[in-house]
Amino acid sequence: xxxxxxxxxxxxxxxxxxxxxxxxxxxxxxxxxxxxxxxxxxxxxxxxxxxxxxxxxxxxxxxxxxxxxxxxxxxxxxxxxxxxxxxxxxxxxxxxxxxxxxxxxxxxxxxxxxxxxxxxxxxxxxxxxxxxxxxxxxxxxxxxxxxxxxxxxxxxxxxxxxxxxxxxxxxxxxxxxxxxxxxxxxxxxxxxxxxxxxxxxxxxxxxxxxxxxxxxxxxxxxxxxxxxxxxxxxxxxxxxxxxxxxxxxxxxxxxxxxxxxxxxxxxxxxxxxxxxxxxxxxxxxxxxxxxxxxxxxxxxxxxxxxxxxxxxxxxxxxxxxxxxxxxxxxxxxxxxxxxxxxxxxxxxxxxxxxxxxxxxxxxxxxxxxxxxxxxxxxxxxxxxxxxxxxxxxxxxxxxxxxxxxxxxxxxxxxxxxxxxxxxxxxxxxxxxxxxxxxxxxxxxxxxxxxxxxxxxxxxxxxxxxxxxxxxxxxxxxxxxxxxxxxxxxxxxxxxxxxxxxxxxxxxxxxxxxxxxxxxxxxxxxxxxxxxxxxxxxxxxxxxxxxxxxxxxxxxxxxxxxxxxxxxxxxxxxxxxxxxxxxxxxxxxxxxxxxxxxxxxxxxxxxxxxxxxxxxxxxxxxxxxxxxxxxxxxxxxxxxxxxxxxxxxxxxxxxxxxxxxxxxxxxxxxxx
Amino acid sequence: xxxxxxxxxxxxxxxxxxxxxxxxxxxxxxxxxxxxxxxxxxxxxxxxxxxxxxxxxxxxxxxxxxxxxxxxxxxxxxxxxxxxxxxxxxxxxxxxxxxxxxxxxxxxxxxxx
Amino acid sequence: xxxxxxxxxxxxxxxxxxxxxxxxxxxxxxxxxxxxxxxxxxxxxxxxxxxxxxxxxxxxxxxxxxxxxxxxxxxxxxxxxxxxxxxxxxxxxxxxxxxxxxxxxxxxxxxxxxxxxxxxxxxxxxxxxxxxxxxxxxxxxxxxxxxxxxxxxxxxxxxxxxxxxxxxxxxxxxxxxxxxxxxxxxxxxxx
Numbered sequence: 011x012x013x014x015x016x017x018x019x020x021x022x023x024x025x026x027x028x029x030x031x032x033x034x035x036x037x038x039x040x041x042x043x044x045x046x047x048x049x050x051x052x053x054x055x056x057x058x059x060x061x062x063x064x065x066x067x068x069x070x071x072x073x074x075x076x077x078x079x080x081x082x083x084x085x086x087x088x089x090x091x092x093x094x095x096x097x098x099x100x101x102x103x104x105x106x107x108x109x110x111x112x113x114x115x116x117x118x119x120x121x122x123x124x125x126x127x128x129x130x131x132x133x134x135x136x137x138x139x140x141x142x143x144x145x146x147x148x149x150x151x152x153x154x155x156x157x158x159x160x161x162x163x164x165x166x167x168x169x170x171x172x173x174x175x176x177x178x179x180x181x182x183x184x185x186x187x188x189x190x191x192x193x194x195x196x197x198x199x200x201x202x203x204x205x206x207x208x209x210x211x212x213x214x215x216x217x218x219x220x221x222x223x224x225x226x227x228x229x230x231x232x233x234x235x236x237x238x239x240x241x242x243x244x245x246x247x248x249x250x251x252x253x254x255x256x257x258x259x260x261x262x263x264x265x266x267x268x269x270x271x272x273x274x275x276x277x278x279x280x281x282x283x284x285x286x287x288x289x290x291x292x293x294x295x296x297x298x299x300x301x302x303x304x305x306x307x308x309x310x311x312x313x314x315x316x317x318x319x320x321x322x323x324x325x326x327x328x329x330x331x332x333x334x335x336x337x338x339x340x341x342x343x344x345x346x347x348x349x350x351x352x353x354x355x356x357x358x359x360x361x362x363x364x365x366x367x368x369x370x371x372x373x374x375x376x377x378x379x380x381x382x383x384x385x386x387x388x389x390x391x392x393x394x395x396x397x398x399x400x401x402x403x404x405x406x407x408x409x410x411x412x413x414x415x416x417x418x419x420x421x422x423x424x425x426x427x428x429x430x431x432x433x434x435x436x437x438x439x440x441x442x443x444x445x446x447x448x449x450x451x452x453x454x455x456x457x458x459x460x461x462x463x464x465x466x467x468x469x470x471x472x473x474x475x476x477x478x479x480x481x482x483x484x485x486x487x488x489x490x491x492x493x494x495x496x497x498x499x500x501x502x503x504x505x506x507x508x509x510x511x512x513x514x515x516x517x518x519x520x521x522x523x524x525x526x527x528x529x530x531x532x533x534x535x536x537x538x539x540x541x542x543x544x545x546x547x548x549x550x551x552x553x554x555x556x557x558x559x560x561x562x563x564x565x566x567x568x569x570x571x572x573x574x575x576x577x578x579x580x581x582x583x584x585x586x587x588x589x590x591x592x593x594x595x596x597x598x599x600x601x602x603x604x605x606x607x608x609x610x611x612x613x614x615x616x617x618x619x620x621x622x623x624x625x626x627x628x629x630x631x632x633x634x635x636x637x638x639x640x641x642x643x644x645x646x647x648x649x650x651x652x653x654x655x656x657x658x659x660x661x662x663x664x665x666x667x668x669x670x671x672x673x674x675x676x677x678x679x680x681x
Numbered sequence: 682x683x684x685x686x687x688x689x690x691x692x693x694x695x696x697x698x699x700x701x702x703x704x705x706x707x708x709x710x711x712x713x714x715x716x717x718x719x720x721x722x723x724x725x726x727x728x729x730x731x732x733x734x735x736x737x738x739x740x741x742x743x744x745x746x747x748x749x750x751x752x753x754x755x756x757x758x759x760x761x762x763x764x765x766x767x768x769x770x771x772x773x774x775x776x777x778x779x780x781x782x783x784x785x786x787x788x789x790x791x792x793x794x
Numbered sequence: 795x796x797x798x799x800x801x802x803x804x805x806x807x808x809x810x811x812x813x814x815x816x817x818x819x820x821x822x823x824x825x826x827x828x829x830x831x832x833x834x835x836x837x838x839x840x841x842x843x844x845x846x847x848x849x850x851x852x853x854x855x856x857x858x859x860x861x862x863x864x865x866x867x868x869x870x871x872x873x874x875x876x877x878x879x880x881x882x883x884x885x886x887x888x889x890x891x892x893x894x895x896x897x898x899x900x901x902x903x904x905x906x907x908x909x910x911x912x913x914x915x916x917x918x919x920x921x922x923x924x925x926x927x928x929x930x931x932x933x934x935x936x937x938x939x940x941x942x943x944x945x946x947x948x949x950x951x952x953x954x955x956x957x958x959x960x961x962x963x964x965x966x967x968x969x970x971x972x973x974x975x976x977x978x979x980x981x982x983x984x985x
Contacts, residue, residue, distance in 0.1 A: 571905050571906060572902070572905075572906075574879070574880060574881055574902075574906040575902075577898075577899030577900075577902045577903050577906075578899070579898045579899060695865060695866055696865055696866060696867070696868045696871065697866060697867060697868075697953075699867075699953055699956060699957075700956070700957070700960060700965075700966060704953055706953070707953055710951050710953070710954075713946070713975065714975070715975045715976065715977040716975060716976055716977065717976075717977050717978075718976050718978070719978075735918060735923040735924045735948075736923065736924075736926070737923055747975055748922075748923065749946050749970065749975065750918065750921035750922065750923060750944055750946045751918055751921060751922060751923025751924065751946075752918065752923065752946060752948075753918050753923065753924065753947075753948030754947070754948060755948075767977060769973075769975055769977075771969075771970070771973060771975075772951060772953055772954050772957075773953075773954065773957040773966075773969045773970065774945065774946045774947065774950070774954055774957075774958075774969075774970045775943055775944065775945050775954070775957050775958035775961040775962070775968060775969075775970065776943070776944045776946075776968060776970050776971060777942065777943055777944075777961065777968050777971075778944075778971070779921070779936065779941075779944055781968070781970060781971035782921070782944060782946060782970060784973075784974060784975045784976070786974070786975065786976045787976075
């Protein structure tokens, strides 16, 4: 079956799921039916995405047609195929999760209906073949996600977080509309295929302007710094599967948009555009992970980690554009492949981590890392699944994060092939920034896994968490997918290289997979890597010595004694690391970025120990809110105050305005 | 590097040769006392027992029980009854059994002489 | 000396019994003990790692122990080394009267040492002198640990400590068991 057929099946499944949820008005049986239908639709989405990746762009299907709003046109393009497969996987996992997570009720029914329609909207964005379809689908996704975040409107900060999301989404949307309108006007066509064919006729200045508008507009959704501010506000307040959907998919739609403009719609542009994109990505990655290290709230921490991964993806895309500008077509295609691979990986493990954060919040009642601890004993299955996701996101071999980051690094290290010293140095600086990010990511996720799961429970809620009844199938499926994306890397690279071949016209496969299990980054004289062999090797190196030990001669009599702990008599949970002290070295090293403010207040002036309670508070300055957004908001408010006198409420004044405008239009038309 | 090396060459080896050779400083160490049985009778023994601050001495009938392990070599027993105790000069005091450190000294002096 | 097995003890502890003179028939326990001590002397003869443990002393013993590492006494030339980790230690050198608040930690330190291991009680406090048992101290290290070698002194000088360590690894014979601390006329004349 063609990819479009699969997409229709998926769309139908999601519509039916939404209908089932609404029809039941919260009856448990129909909610479960809705989840099952949603999962089936997700599976169809995976099939459709894989099919689109493999077989290339499908034909364009048109429906309806009206002079004013244009036609609905759909196409399963291979660039969208990767994202569609990810959408299917994420939807399937969240459907399995939602089956057990939500309590039945009318609010849950509405929420699930909105969620399924949001999946449908995302599929429409990916399958859109003309500008109008894309923009309508994009805006509907934004509105539906806003409703998703507002699942519990009465709780603190929910309304604020949802508002941040909507406000920045709409700002980005304005820029997107501008970008698309420029291209559509200059190429005299609304259809994306035709725009792509005719784009080289558009003057370079307009092309660059369209790209910059698109980069900024999609950057709002993807989370490029300083447009990222909605992420840490919206993610903590959304329900677990809502945050997972946002981070796992909706943010990646921003990356899809950037890739759409950079690789499909526009021809290879000047090098400075690629360098700008790459620089924005590198800075985003570094700042994202630095702020992540400062968070106690699990979901805010994961939200900043999403920003970091977006930075990595955009760096890969930017470097690809730079290589393309210098004629290095193999590296151009290769870095696009690496970026798409990282999109898939990030979607998988970030969704997993958010779903597990939901499990933690549900069983312990808190998201604060400093109130957790020892959960590996209380929630063993969740601990194992979360560990796989954490190893993936920290980019440790042999899991999937390592594979995609290795590919990106290998592409960046070949910056010398551009022939320009300056550009080569800039690419190496970006690679160094990504290296810093990778190291900080390991640090951050040792903290993010170690503080809640390992050690002793810090509070009674954490000590009493129970795993019965918690969803395991959804996150478990994603854990299996993480391992599959790593061990099956040759297959993934094969499929993605076919997609990249369709998009860029560069065939990578002969250079990429000699012997089918080794990956070579675009040029054979540079390096080679086999994730499959590496996994086999690591497993063997771990397992074989254990087997030898177990089957060998009986050892000498051994005595089991407790671990040497310095002879301490009692160990209290408060003696452990807290999340903030573990990350204190970064606050010291990077204090120019954080600008922490410390306030301390003692109850009395007595000497230390007798002064009564001490109140100590330290806060990281919210640099972007304070120095960028607040001034802009104040400027807008000032402007609104200035304009307000025009709305006097007097009908006569309004008639005067009408007359003046018609007069001006007549004069302009006449001239 | 140079100065301490030259100084060391001038002074020579200062490390003690113990246990292969005897150490001169051993003669100046404070050591547990050795008691003269001929100078001890019940009353002097009781005086010695009363004056010892670390309870190393006790009297059992006509034997002065001296616990070398509890002795701090403070010298008060020598000051209290001169002639009854003198420094033994023994500094090699390690024992493999606690009982080896408990010494029984007979009280041989006739009361009144 | 314990091989990790508390049932195996190398010496009898009867008051007043001197060590057997050479040539006499050793009892079966003493023979086993001598075999064990020979094996341990072979094992520890070349290198011994010492872990010091302060169970509440005034630190005068610790100062003398520190001097062992100084150039004048230099215990490293005899193959002795200090280590802070009980897991790496062969010999536990205990000072202080075993304050009650510390006994669990002392026990844990002892149990963290792998066998064979030796315990040396150092200083008059650890041997039971100076402090009587009360609400705060046990009075003697032997209340909590099984001690192999006892070193008297307050504090024991580094030479005494060296002799004690060498006795613990059977490189020197114990001397004090044969002393009487009773001066007689012939001894006085000789001095």
